[in-house]
Amino acid sequence: xxxxxxxxxxxxxxxxxxxxxxxxxxxxxxxxxxxxxxxxxxxxxxxxxxxxxxxxxxxxxxxxxxxxxxxxxxxxxxxxxxxxxxxxxxxxxxxxxxxxxxxxxxxxxxxxxxxxxxxxxxxxxxxxxxxxxxxxxxxxxxxxxxxxxxxxxxxxxxxxxxxxxxxxxxxxxxxxxxxxxxxxxxxxxxxxxx
Amino acid sequence: xxxxxxxxxxxxxxxxxxxxxxxxxxxxxxxxxxxxxxxxxxxxxxxxxxxxxxxxxxxxxxxxxxxxxxxxxxxxxxxxxxxxxxxxxxxxxxxxxxxxxxxxxxxxxxxxxxxxxxxxxxxxxxxxxxxxxxxxxxxxxxxxxxxxxxxxxxxxxxxxxxxxxxxxxxxxxxxxxxxxxxxxxxxxxxxxxxxxxxxxxxxxxxxxxxxxxxxxxxxxxxxxxxxxxxxxxxxxxxxxxxxxxxxxxxxxxxxxxxxxxxxxxxxxxxxxxxxxxxxxxxxxxxxxxxxxxxxxxxxxxxxxxxxxxxxxxxxxxxxxxxxxxxxxxxxxxxxxxxxxxxxxxxxxxxxxxxxxxxxxxxxxxxxxxxxxxxxxx
Numbered sequence: 350x351x352x353x354x355x356x357x358x359x360x361x362x363x364x365x366x367x368x369x370x371x372x373x374x375x376x377x378x379x380x381x382x383x384x385x386x387x388x389x390x391x392x393x394x395x396x397x398x399x400x401x402x403x404x405x406x407x408x409x410x411x412x413x414x415x416x417x418x419x420x421x422x423x424x425x426x427x428x429x430x431x432x433x434x435x436x437x438x439x440x441x442x443x444x445x446x447x448x449x450x451x452x453x454x455x456x457x458x459x460x461x462x463x464x465x466x467x468x469x470x471x472x473x474x475x476x477x478x479x480x481x482x483x484x485x486x487x488x489x490x491x492x493x494x495x496x497x498x499x500x501x502x503x504x505x506x507x508x509x510x511x512x513x514x515x516x517x518x519x520x521x522x523x524x525x526x527x528x529x530x531x532x533x534x535x536x537x538x539x540x541x542x543x
Numbered sequence: 544x545x546x547x548x549x550x551x552x553x554x555x556x557x558x559x560x561x562x563x564x565x566x567x568x569x570x571x572x573x574x575x576x577x578x579x580x581x582x583x584x585x586x587x588x589x590x591x592x593x594x595x596x597x598x599x600x601x602x603x604x605x606x607x608x609x610x611x612x613x614x615x616x617x618x619x620x621x622x623x624x625x626x627x628x629x630x631x632x633x634x635x636x637x638x639x640x641x642x643x644x645x646x647x648x649x650x651x652x653x654x655x656x657x658x659x660x661x662x663x664x665x666x667x668x669x670x671x672x673x674x675x676x677x678x679x680x681x682x683x684x685x686x687x688x689x690x691x692x693x694x695x696x697x698x699x700x701x702x703x704x705x706x707x708x709x710x711x712x713x714x715x716x717x718x719x720x721x722x723x724x725x726x727x728x729x730x731x732x733x734x735x736x737x738x739x740x741x742x743x744x745x746x747x748x749x750x751x752x753x754x755x756x757x758x759x760x761x762x763x764x765x766x767x768x769x770x771x772x773x774x775x776x777x778x779x780x781x782x783x784x785x786x787x788x789x790x791x792x793x794x795x796x797x798x799x800x801x802x803x804x805x806x807x808x809x810x811x812x813x814x815x816x817x818x819x820x821x822x823x824x825x826x827x828x829x830x831x832x833x834x835x836x837x838x839x840x841x842x843x844x845x846x847x848x849x850x851x852x853x854x855x856x857x858x859x860x861x862x863x864x865x866x867x868x869x870x871x872x873x874x875x876x877x878x879x880x881x882x883x884x885x886x887x888x889x890x891x892x893x894x895x896x897x898x899x900x901x902x903x904x905x906x907x908x909x910x911x912x913x914x915x916x917x918x919x920x
Contacts, residue, residue: 389725391710409713411586412683415615416711429616440594449590 498532552601632751636728659699680712680729785884792840847890
């Protein structure tokens with residue numbers, strides 16, 4: 350059994366990095382180090398001497414990593430980027446997920462692929478989670494707006510809650526709008542007319 | 544019929560012509576719907592262009608050549624029908640280094656030979672005292688920023704690989720690294736030097752144009768295979784860039800250009816900075832507040848294979864590859880002016896402040912002369 354691969358994760362999002370570290374540990378990779386996306390990146394890489402570097406595509410520090418090929422004298426072993434063009438599907442999946450990887454030259458593909466698979470799936474899972482959170486947040490937001498507008502309609506027309514809501518829903522249907530949009534218009538109008 | 548093209552770019556002032564082509568409807572008029580996608584690194588730009596995520600990209604000219612020749616780690620032939628501008632870089636140094644250079648300088652600080660020799664004394668002293676070597680930042684291994692630093696160092700007979708440290712620092716981190724003393728200076732494109740000066744982190748030592756007059760910068764690059772099977776779209780976009788260039792170079796459009804670029808730049812970039820960046824009149828270095836000299840005019844955008852050869856020679860000089868006739872030929876072939884806008888006049892040729900004259904027809908002699916200059920030190 351070969352020694353455990355050292356993996357460095359460069360991601361300015363600590364939550365996503367934690368999710369990824371967790372996934373890699375679950376897959377049996379115990380030496381995972383999260384590096385902050387800050388200045389002395391090459392120095393940190395030099396200390397950690399990783400076999401695999403995983404980096405968030407949004408990080409401009411990718412360009413700093415590119416330099417490792419040139420200054421391989423200062424880094425213990427040359428590091429080659431994972432753009433094995435024979436595996437286009439993997440590259441597409443990585444770009445879609447927003448992650449890139451650098452691996453030590455000569456490291457066997459079979460050892461790297463599961464790491465990349467885990468990384469891509471964790472990045473995707475994080476993106477999905479983030480999207481769901483945003484949806485929930487905007488639904489909550491909509492709920493609040495609708496309640497406020499409903500109260501305004503109830504007061505203005507002296508009608509009960511159910512009728513006010515039915516009225517707003519009718520307008521939304523007639524105008525082919527979302528009820529939250531109608532609610533926002535009501536609030537805007539009420540503020541104007543106050 | 545309108546064709547939609549997705550173009551990746553790095554938010555720098557010299558992405559200007561792409562913004563103009565879109566905002567002034569030059570692309571639309573030629574049947575191209577432009578989708579401009581900002582990205583955060585040159586590595587992303589390269590990978591996403593090669594993988595087909597972008598149809599074309601705003602790319603560092605030497606990076607486009609390196610990818611085409613397979614120097615580095617990816618080999619993918621690219622084609623450049625049009626250049627997106629010349630100049631725009633500056634060498635900015637920390638206040639400490641500026642002061643030290645002032646003390647050491649024997650002559651006019653606006654002369655890069657004088658500052659390079661002054662720097663050589665500082666470099667030597669730090670080495671004698673076993674202090675951290677002078678560290679200078681640039682933006683990518685294959686960039687004119689990197690080569691400009693090497694040219695400046697060469698004039699002081701400083702070995703760029705042994706006596707100083709050259710490191711890649713992403714522009715958004717430059718001000719911070721300069722402040723923290725992690726770098727002593729850097730060569731970076733507009734508007735980043737202006738921002739570093741505005742933040743009080745450093746001073747512009749030399750305009751890029753003081754080092755190389757008419758220095759190649761960014762190009763519009765396509766995958767060669769795609770470009771050759773979509774010649775109409777390639778030419779239409781390249782011609783739209785040509786239209787944008789004529790529009791941008793017209794003095795009557797200057798204020799509209801500045802307004803447009805202010806809206807596409809980051810929040811700290813002011814109209815006054817952009818006015819200076821776009822100023823191509825005589826350079827005033829040393830005390831200059833902002834790098835200037837970015838050229839967007841028609842004579843600055845022709846994809847002349849001689850420029851590609853000049854960049855290839857700089858790669859060889861930097862030890863990134865070795866010279867061969869075949870590689871030189873391949874480098875020249877990356878630039879495809881036939882697919883670009885018709886520009887009758889010759890393209891601008893880069894002129895370095897120091898060292899031998901360049902002839903695209905005899906690169907080996909040029910490289911040998913560079914080598915002689917080094918060994919005679």
